[in-house]
Each structure stands twice: as structure tokens, then as C-alpha cells.
Amino acid sequence: MTGLEPVVAQVTAIEASLLVFVVLTALVTALARDVLAAVIVFGAYSLGMAALYTFYRAPDVALTEAAISAGVTTVLLLLTLAKTTRIDHETVFEEVNLPAAGAAGFLFAGLALTMGDVPAVGSREAPVWSNPDVTQWYLTETYAQTGVENTVMAVLAAFRGFDTFGEAVVVFAAGIAALIVLHREVFA
Amino acid sequence: MSDARPNDRDDEPGGTGAVDGESGDNGTDEKPDDVPPHRAVARSGRLDSEQRQGTPYTESQVIMPTVKIVAPFAFTFGLFVTFHGSGSPGGGFQGGAIMAAVVFMIAFAFGIEATRDWLANTVVVALAVGGTLAFAAIGLIPVARGGAFLQYDLLPIPVKYGLESVEVFGIAAIVSGVLMGLFFLLANGFASDGSGFGDGGTGDDIDDIDDIDDTDESASTGSDPSPVTDGGER
Amino acid sequence: MSVVDTALVAGYTVGEFLLFAAAGFVVLAIGMLYRAVKGPTMQDRVLAVNVLGTNTVVILALLAAALSEPTFLDIALVYALLNFLMAIAISKFTVERGGVL
Structure with missing residues (x-):
């Protein structure tokens, strides 16, 4: 988390252009008449979102967006089309x-x-960052308690492990639901 | 794609590569003149109709070798993201999605039916079900030892490897299995209208195909009960 | 104190310069979006989305360098690998509307 202040000081150029790109692609996805064009522009939307997540230093979210959006969603939508x-x-x-x-x-x-009351992006005074009981506790205690360097993964798999188990079961149930909806008994 | 390929290449007895040989197998002589060589029949009717299933898959000399080169690296990178989730961005969900995407890539290059044969239904189901059971088992071992669900320090291995095993054996297996399953499922389509390029393995929809084709060839899309088709007509 | 924080010209550091370069690539991506929306053929759109993907790989790599987080390059790698999948999926779909899948 070094060097956060200089980034906050000059967010303008890259952040503004990325936001314009994301909003434009979202509008086109919603308004495009041809479904295939909408799917393609939705792929472009995910590219912008991944870059935005990366800029906000959320690499795990960006990686998920990259893997799911570019690799999976586009392909599944095309197969359906x-x-x-x-x-x-x-x-x-x-x-x-x-x-x-x-x-x-x-x-x-x-x-x-409500945006006027939201703290600035990357602000050290934001409650979500400065809270000593939640964010700071996880950032300081994760390695000592789990031996894992990636705090996001430690929170997902250990501190909130039961929620993650629920999510995993939801993914599994989604596969079964797709089988039922499409009147199939086997995947392959 | 290969519309510009001259038709007389198929008439040569020798000297044609494997791909040309296959497009020649489709019978160039029977085809009308306006049909390009890679297409067995004229564009008519729905994709699901018997006519359109003449060439369900066309080899591409660009895509196949590229996928042969890219797929091992992409799969290795998916394994890296899965196994190295504790030290760098990533984890089981992202790695599982990347590994499933590699299977999509292979299916696009070598044909969905061929990939369906190569990757048996047992493998897909074993990944999804086994992942869920592995996650539950890792969570329940500490309960059996008198602790709480997923209390990693009661596992016989270090805490870090407990987390890693949940990510690798649990989440990555579930995500990759379910995503691959969804891919094959959507490639097959809705069962009761006999769509899809293969029989889907269920076998019970084969009897319906003759009835369905009659409605398909009359190009009446409005009477089709398939919800997938209804979504496309919107 | 890495090379990213060293001053280059007029008080701008290398990191800020890389961020401006990334912003320039995003502006190029917005221009490419016109081709993806307008078409007129599907081949134009396939090409546009491929260029957008390559553009994004460059943007992500520049961001990883500017923020001095080498692990962010993983995201660029994932995009480089999966953008190819998106391109072949759409291009095979445009032939016969998925008939050659």
C-alpha cells in the first residue's frame, strides 16, 4: 500500500478515461439492437472494468472479472445465441x-x-480503511494467524470460510439447475 | 472464411492436405454453385435442422495449431493461479475458471463433439461433486475433532495448507467442473426439441427428431416451444 | 524508492508518466469502440474486440508498472490468454451463426 497519496493526487486522466469507456460500453450493451453486437460490446465492457479494478488495487476482483468475463460469459452467451x-x-x-x-x-x-457524503477513493480517513477492528485487523493479523500472504484469499477461505462454502454449493446448485431447466440428465 | 478457395482443388486426385480432403468428403459435386466449399448445404432453416447439421464443425488451419500452442500454457497458468493463490492475486475460483476456459478453447478448435467424447461426463460430474464433498469433508474434520466448522488449526496439516486444500480440491474443482458442464449443456441446447448437434447422451430425444424437423424446415419459428428460441425472437 | 518514483521531466515521475500513457491507451480504446458499435459487418466487430483486448493488456501492464505491483501482471497475462479465446469464439460464431462450432 505504498505510494497511495500520489495516486490519489492525480487520478484524473486514467480514471476519467476508464470511466468514460465503461459507461459508454454499458450504454451500448443496453441499447444495441443486435444481440451479437451487445455480447461483443459487453466483452469490451469487462475489459474496462478489469483495468478499473486493477487501478483501484483490487487485483483479485480484476482477475475474476478477466477470467469469468473474457473466458466464460462471452462463450456461454454465444453458445446460447x-x-x-x-x-x-x-x-x-x-x-x-x-x-x-x-x-x-x-x-x-x-x-x-448520496455521493457527497462518500469518502474520496483511496482516502485514509475512509471508515472501511481506517477501522481498527475489521480492515486493519485483517491486514495485520492474517499472516500471523494463517500463514497466507494474500489477505483476500485468507478472508475468503478461513475467516469467512462458511460463507465461501455456501457460495461453492450455490455454484454447484447452479449447474444442477441448468440441467433441470434444459431437460438433460448428463452434462456431456 | 474460405469462400475464395477455388473449387477445382477438390477435383485433384492427390496433393490435397488433410483439411482439403475433409471438405472434399462433403461432396462438392452435389452442391449448388452458390454454396462455398466449406458449407455442405445451402443456408436454410434453423441451425438445428437436419440439413444444417451436415457440417457441424469446420477445421481451421489457423485456430487448431494456435490452440495447440496456447492451451498448455493457459492450463499451466490456471494451475499457477490456483496453487499460488496464497501469495499472489488469484485463488481457486479464478484458476478454475481459467482451466475451464482452456477446455472451451480446445472445444472451439477441435470440435465440441470431439471434446465431449474426450472429456467424459464422468470427469465433469466427478469434479463438481467431488469438489463439493472435499470442501465439506475438510470443513467437517475439525468438527469431528471437537472444534468448529473449518477450524483449520485442528487439521493434521499446517493452517496454510488447509486453506490451500480448500481452494484447490474444493473451489477450483467445483468451478471448473460446473463451468465445463454448463458449456457442454448449452452446446447441446434444450432437450425436448431435439436441438443440438449431438444426441446429448440421453437418447430419449432421438425419437422426436423426425417430428421436429417437419416444423423446422417450414421455417416456422413462431410455433417453437423452446424458451431459448423465444428469448432470441424478442 | 524504485525507478517508478524518480523524477523524469518537469516534476513528473516515471510512474505518473506511465499512468498518462495508460490514459492515452484508454482514449484509443474509446476510439476503437466506434468500430465495435458501428460495424458494419461482424468481422469489423471481431477485429475491434481483438484490438480492444490487446489494448487492455497494454493498459494493465502499464498500470502494473506505474503502481509498482508486479503481481498485477498476472491479470494482463490472463487477458492475453483469454482474449484469444474470445476472438476465436466470436469469429467462429460469425461463420454460419455458430453452425461451424
């Missing part, structure tokens, strides 16, 4: 549903009103 028929579209974008857009804008405005 291969089972459907194609409709030729005249226009590139969907027509915006004004009531839905209004509701989404209202929600966005409500969330944006």
Missing part, C-alpha cells in the same frame, strides 16, 4: 423506452445525491 434465429435489424440501437429511462434516471439521481 447459436441456438436462436437471427432477425435482421434496420437500426443499430433500440428505441429508448421513455418511462423506463425516466425511472432509471430518477434512481440514478437519488443515488447521486
Whole structure:
């Protein structure tokens, strides 16, 4: 966590451009008329999100985004699309549903009103960072208690191990649910 | 893809490579003139129809050798991310996803059906079920010794290796097994409309194929009860 | 005190310079997004998403260097390996709409 202040001091260029990229790809994914184009732009969205997570020093999240989004989601969506028929579209974008857009804008405005009270990104005064009982305790005690250097993995597998067991069972149950939905008895 | 390939290459008795030989097997003479060589039949009907299943898989001379080179490294990197999760970013979830992605890569290069034969259903199910059972067993051993669930210091191995074994034998196995299973499952499609390029191993949908093809060839997509098709028509 | 923190020109350190370079690559990615959205053919989109992936590998590598976190290069490696999978998946899908899978 060395050198956090200089990064905070000049977040502007890289952070702003990444955010513009992510918002643009998200909008195009939502509005694209052709489903294949939406899937492709969604892949591009994951590229931007992985870079953003990396910049915010969350490499585990970035690695998950990279592996799941680039490797798995795109492929599974394409396989599903291969089972459907194609409709030729005249226009590139969907027509915006004004009531839905209004509701989404209202929600966005409500969330944006709370942004003034959120601490700055990377601030050392943020409660999530400065809290001595949670974040700082894990950062200082993890290696002594588990012998593992990666705090994220230690929290996932040891301190919150029962939650992770639940998540693993959920993944397993998702596979079984897919079998049931598709009326199959075997995977392969 | 190979639309520009001249048709007369298939007429030569010798001197054609393995890929050309296979595209020649599809019978160039019967095909209409406007059909490119890599396509056995004209574009018509749904993908699932009997006609369109003529060439379910086309070899690519670019993709196959590249995957042969890339896949071992990608798989090794997936193993690295899984096993080295304690010292660097990563862990069982990410590593399992990368290893499953390597299987996707192989399936795209060598054909989904060939990969389905190579990677038996037993392996996929054993990974998913075995991972869940391994995670539960590692968690329950300390309970049997009078501790709490997943209390690593009661395991007979150091705490660090307890965490590692949960990541490797539990999470990585579950994630890679389920993702591979989802891939093969989605490649097969919905069972009761007889879709998919293979019989899917269940065998009970083979009898339905003749009935389904009649509706498919009339290009009536509206009457298809498949929920997958309904999503695509939106 | 690594080489990233040494001053280069006009008070800017090497790390800041690398971050600006990464921002420039993101701007290039936004430009490439036009091709991914507009098309007009699917081949254009496949090429665009491939270039975007390669661009992202460069961005991630620059970020790893600028933040002096060598382990962040793992993410760039994963993208380099899996971007290839995304490219062959989409390109094989565009032929016959998945018929050659």
C-alpha cells in the first residue's frame, strides 16, 4: 500500500478515461439492437472494468472479472445465441423506452445525491480503511494467524470460510439447475 | 472464411492436405454453385435442422495449431493461479475458471463433439461433486475433532495448507467442473426439441427428431416451444 | 524508492508518466469502440474486440508498472490468454451463426 497519496493526487486522466469507456460500453450493451453486437460490446465492457479494478488495487476482483468475463460469459452467451434465429435489424440501437429511462434516471439521481457524503477513493480517513477492528485487523493479523500472504484469499477461505462454502454449493446448485431447466440428465 | 478457395482443388486426385480432403468428403459435386466449399448445404432453416447439421464443425488451419500452442500454457497458468493463490492475486475460483476456459478453447478448435467424447461426463460430474464433498469433508474434520466448522488449526496439516486444500480440491474443482458442464449443456441446447448437434447422451430425444424437423424446415419459428428460441425472437 | 518514483521531466515521475500513457491507451480504446458499435459487418466487430483486448493488456501492464505491483501482471497475462479465446469464439460464431462450432 505504498505510494497511495500520489495516486490519489492525480487520478484524473486514467480514471476519467476508464470511466468514460465503461459507461459508454454499458450504454451500448443496453441499447444495441443486435444481440451479437451487445455480447461483443459487453466483452469490451469487462475489459474496462478489469483495468478499473486493477487501478483501484483490487487485483483479485480484476482477475475474476478477466477470467469469468473474457473466458466464460462471452462463450456461454454465444453458445446460447447459436441456438436462436437471427432477425435482421434496420437500426443499430433500440428505441429508448421513455418511462423506463425516466425511472432509471430518477434512481440514478437519488443515488447521486448520496455521493457527497462518500469518502474520496483511496482516502485514509475512509471508515472501511481506517477501522481498527475489521480492515486493519485483517491486514495485520492474517499472516500471523494463517500463514497466507494474500489477505483476500485468507478472508475468503478461513475467516469467512462458511460463507465461501455456501457460495461453492450455490455454484454447484447452479449447474444442477441448468440441467433441470434444459431437460438433460448428463452434462456431456 | 474460405469462400475464395477455388473449387477445382477438390477435383485433384492427390496433393490435397488433410483439411482439403475433409471438405472434399462433403461432396462438392452435389452442391449448388452458390454454396462455398466449406458449407455442405445451402443456408436454410434453423441451425438445428437436419440439413444444417451436415457440417457441424469446420477445421481451421489457423485456430487448431494456435490452440495447440496456447492451451498448455493457459492450463499451466490456471494451475499457477490456483496453487499460488496464497501469495499472489488469484485463488481457486479464478484458476478454475481459467482451466475451464482452456477446455472451451480446445472445444472451439477441435470440435465440441470431439471434446465431449474426450472429456467424459464422468470427469465433469466427478469434479463438481467431488469438489463439493472435499470442501465439506475438510470443513467437517475439525468438527469431528471437537472444534468448529473449518477450524483449520485442528487439521493434521499446517493452517496454510488447509486453506490451500480448500481452494484447490474444493473451489477450483467445483468451478471448473460446473463451468465445463454448463458449456457442454448449452452446446447441446434444450432437450425436448431435439436441438443440438449431438444426441446429448440421453437418447430419449432421438425419437422426436423426425417430428421436429417437419416444423423446422417450414421455417416456422413462431410455433417453437423452446424458451431459448423465444428469448432470441424478442 | 524504485525507478517508478524518480523524477523524469518537469516534476513528473516515471510512474505518473506511465499512468498518462495508460490514459492515452484508454482514449484509443474509446476510439476503437466506434468500430465495435458501428460495424458494419461482424468481422469489423471481431477485429475491434481483438484490438480492444490487446489494448487492455497494454493498459494493465502499464498500470502494473506505474503502481509498482508486479503481481498485477498476472491479470494482463490472463487477458492475453483469454482474449484469444474470445476472438476465436466470436469469429467462429460469425461463420454460419455458430453452425461451424
